Amino acid sequence: MxxxxxxxxxxxxxxxxxxxxxxxxxxxxxxxxxxxxxxxxxxxxxxxxxxxxxxxxxQLIQNYGEVFAKTDALRYLFNTLLIAVPTMLISVALACLTGYALAVYKFRWALPLFFLFVAGNFVPFQILMLPVVDMSNRLDIINTVPGLVMFHAAFQTGFCTLFMRNFIKALPFELIESARLEGVDEFKIFWHLVLPLVKPAIAALCVLIFTFIWNDFFWATVMLRDDSTLPITVGVRTLNGEFVQQWHLVSAASLLAAVPPVIMFFIMQKHFIAGLTLGATKG
Amino acid sequence: MTSVAAIDRFATSTKRAFVAAIVIALCLFALQLVTIEGMQSWLDVSRQSAARVPTFLVRISLIICAVAAAFVFVTSLSFYKRNKVAVAPWLFLAVGLVLFMIYVIVPIFQSISYSFTRWDGLYDINGVWTGEWVGLHNYKLLFQDPNFYTSLKNNLLWLLLFMLAVPLGLFIALFLNQTVTGIRMYKSLFFFPFVISQVVVGLIFTWAYNPEFGLLSEIWSWFFCETKTNIVGNLTRVCSPEPPSILGDEDTATFGIIAAGLWPQIAYCMILYLTGLNNISSDQIEAGRLDGAKGWKMLRHVILPQLKPATFIAIVVTVIGALRSFDMIATMTQGGPYGSSNVLAYYMYDQAVGEGVGRYGYGSAIATVLFLIMLVYISYFLWRMYQDEVEAR
Known part of the structure; x- marks a missing residue:
């Protein structure tokens, strides 16, 4: 030590x-x-x-109560949940599939496609912004929560795939090999053999993606304009403009926005850190 | 007996394929029927925008049905059964890859192509694109734009100063890498700033920097202020020099934001190093101790080489964090005062959609420059990963 x-x-x-x-x-x-x-x-x-x-x-209760009473904080929080939870479910589910494909099958495209996911995950948001806004516009889903969820889910699939692929790669391959020799169908191998083994990875990814999306500000400002769809991060920024000189309320609202990720972190600490430090110990 | 079973299986899979094909056709047909106007009158809502979400949800369910049916269709083909190992990976990849292509990979090239046009993001009534092709014009403008150079300079400042997060994170990790009671709690509390949204961090620091009643002015007052009774009899605070307005000053705004950004980033680097330190082999440390290495020498020659993977990840996430800095600037200064704290990410947003400017082409040119800078790091990162993959084989 x-x-x-x-x-x-x-x-x-x-x-x-x-x-x-x-x-x-x-x-x-x-x-x-x-x-x-x-x-x-x-x-x-x-x-x-x-x-x-x-x-x-x-005035703990008065101040926080005032934030809920005077503002739309409650709806902002609910909107954030409405964005974060579906995104988390979709991207983690898709990444289980893609990660499995890229880790288990040795085909020529496995590595290039994996690198495509990794590279896409690191691009600056601004290069995606205008085409994504334009596309959502033409699909008539701009300014809606599902429209934002679609983008988030697609983008986070990149990070989740990176994570999942490396996790599955570290599993003993002989297990899958022997199941194949027994004649088990590829999808049954995935469902009954691999999926139970990657549960820790799923947990880690869920916590991470939930926190990432909860804290997202850029995409919500770009994709959502209606006050009724805004998540808490944008909401707090708006409140900051409305409550000039009312710092006790602004700070209460800011802390409210921070509470759920913090709780998530403390409950799932082990998984959270395992997810963030992936690759920091080997390689 | 076996042949009968084989025929039977053949029959059921043909039936399956047939049913799946019908489901696909039905879904695609239904997809044509679902329109926003139809949904609006069916749901009986007055505003068209209220029908958009239900329409989308119905459409997406139909598409999911069609995709699921397509999977059943493919897997019941005898072609699939003969080439399972070759076809299966593409089935697993299909949905994720298509979504990622549509939303991430293709837009990169679209953005680059926008950067050669003049466009305000609109279409005319027939849905025809209203922009015009202007070649390298946007880039010519860009290289004459003083704001662009300010942003570029600030991006470099961010990159350089953000790197402080790596050694500082290592320092805190070394400080906390002990086993006294309650240390786990300390570690997680030190990690706290990373979990909080950058918007909230930005607000906290905006307030801390406030020259009238912020945290910094309070600390300032311990050294430079005294409380006096004025003529009317009220207590007032007299400071000399006056506390600085960090975010209001062109020369210090960027540094103020970077300092705020470092707070969560140091926490991230710290957790990376703590995990790395946890996995260092104790044999080598003991061997080093026997050789008389300790303190700085031990760190330099025994510990740091073993922390290389952690350092690599720490640098990667810090570079990306520095180039992605947007939230903090948007909450703390909006690029001001006078554009002095702009970075490319925020300047692009400001030109394209902020303040109603609508310069899509120009914004895309800025985004392309930012992308090219990032590409250097992405390529390096992928190259490193490739080396690891080759080694692992």
Whole structure:
């Protein structure tokens, strides 16, 4: 283990380390803590300059309640779910199929197609923007949630395929080989043999894609104009414009937008990190 | 006996293929019948736009039905049964690949072709394209556009300064790579900023930078301000010098946004390195210790070589993150003040759809330049992956 385990150090160094941890964390998360404090103080505090001291009263419920009552935050959150969940399901399902095809079959196109998915995954969004908007326009799905979902699902299939293909590639190939020799149909091998084995990968991808889409801002601004379809990221930006000088409400709304991905991360931490660090240990 | 079974199987698969073909034909026929106007009168909604989502959902279900039937059709052909291993991968790939082609690969080339035209994104009433072909005109304009150079310069700044995330991430990872109680919680809390949306990070930092009541002005006041009682008797804060308005100043706006962007990016690099450190073989560390290596020497000669895969991924994601920077600029400055914090990604958006400019051709030219820059990194990344694949074989 590197650096040298702290247990082997003197008592003094050990205590110093244990003391430095919370301090470092405090400094690291200071912007977040400060905005949380702002979100629970009354508006009068900010006006009188009490921005960082102890709030004169704790208005957690009032402030957050006001955000829900005064704005469309609830609908924005619901819209985001409406975008994120179908995208997650479609792209992960498609990637199971494509990843399986590219990992298991040794045909001439396997590697070029895999690289196509990988490369497409890294292109700047702006080069896709105008043609995608134009196409959605002609398909009459611009400015609708399904229209955005179609794009997200197609685009995320690239990342999911990269992930899934490498995951399946690492499985023991002999299993599939022997099933084939037994005469099992290709689709049955996929369904009964491979799919149960890739469950961890499916979980990791679901968490990641959900978070990516939840946090998407660019595509929602480009593809959605109607207020009734906007997701929370765009909604919060709009609120920021509407609530000038009402920082306690803006910060409460911002934190609301951050809560679901954070919860998702804490529940599925293992899968989340496994997904993000794919390839950081080998290769 | 066997021949009877074979004939029977042949018969059922012919029947299957036949049924599947009928389903495909029916779906395609029904697809022609579904129109927005029809859906509008059937659902009895007044606005045409309200009928768009149901129409799309019906259409997509029909297409899914047709595709599913097509799979049944193909798999019941004897051709498939004879060439299973050759045909099956294409069946698995079909839907994902077609969608990816339509939405990602083809648009890249469309965008490049738009960049040679002058177009505002509209069609005339007959659906005929209204643009005109102008050759390299957009690129000529681009290379005379001072805003383009500002954006390009800022993109380079982003690329350079964003790279700080890699060593800083490594530093925090080394700091946290211990086994004291509660360290898991610390690790996940340090990772926190990455999970939050960039829009929210942007808002948090906009507020932190606010010269009147932001976090930075508060810290500033500890050093440069004193509280005085003014003539009326109220307490006021007098600072000298005044706290800087980071996002309002042309010289500092970009740096302010980059600093905000580094926050989540450092967290990402940290988690990559933590995973890498976790997988380092302890034998080599022990061997290094026996040779008398420790501290910096150990890091440099034993640890870093083993962290190479993590470093590679960290650099790749950081480069992509730097070139994709859009959300933060949109929330924090909108490219301002006076275009000084623009980057290509935001400038393209601004020219094409922002502020109602509608310069599709010009925007596409900017996007193409950005794409070409990214292509350098994509090619390098693919080349590295190719090397690994060849090695693994």
């Amino acid at each position: 590197f650096p040298r385990p702290i247990e082997k150090s003197s008592f003094f160094v050990r205590s110093l380390y244990k003391l430095s941890l919370p301090i470092a964390l405090f400094v690291w998360l200071l912007p977040l803590l400060a905005i949380f404090l702002t979100s629970i103080r009354p508006a009068s505090d900010i006006a009188t300059g009490n921005v960082f001291g102890v709030p004169s009263s704790f």
